[in-house]
Amino acid sequence: MQWLHISSAAVLVGGLIYARLAMTPASEALAPEGRDALGERAAAAFRPLAFAAIAGLLISGFYNVISTPGHSLRYHAWLGLKLLLAAHAFAIVILIVHPKRQRRPRLMMSACVSGLIVIFIAAYLKHIF
Numbered sequence: 638m639q640w641l642h643i644s645s646a647a648v649l650v651g652g653l654i655y656a657r658l659a660m661t662p663a664s665e666a667l668a669p670e671g672r673d674a675l676g677e678r679a680a681a682a683f684r685p686l687a688f689a690a691i692a693g694l695l696i697s698g699f700y701n702v703i704s705t706p707g708h709s710l711r712y713h714a715w716l717g718l719k720l721l722l723a724a725h726a727f728a729i730v731i732l733i734v735h736p737k738r739q740r741r742p743r744l745m746m747s748a749c750v751s752g753l754i755v756i757f758i759a760a761y762l763k764h765i766f
Contacts, residue, residue: 638697645693650752652683657745676741684734691727719758726751
């Protein structure tokens with residue numbers, strides 16, 4: 638199940654980083670109506686991947702927590718922070734992939750930052766367990 642968790646995180650966070658740091662600056666060369674059309678098509682194409690990645694993270698994350706009992710209080714505190722940041726990233730991704738979303742680049746940056754912090758916390762949790 639760990640492979641599902643890692644690959645889902647890679648798809649979700651990697652897709653956000655690519656969209657924000659590569660596609661958004663590249664679309665600035667287009668006319669405003671072309672930029673909006675590209676953003677809508679990209680969001681529609683990313684929607685099924687994003688929902689599948691969120692489902693994969695939820696299922697594999699629940700399994701990983703249940704299958705490894707006996708964690709310390711420090712571990713649970715960091716896990717709680719990680720889950721809150723992951724919930725923030727999931728909510729932002731759901732907002733991003735809806736049509737006619739204003740301020741999509743700003744929302745993408747927020748989800749990227751949360752996603753990267755979640756990955757760093759996950760690495761720390763792997764280290765202390």
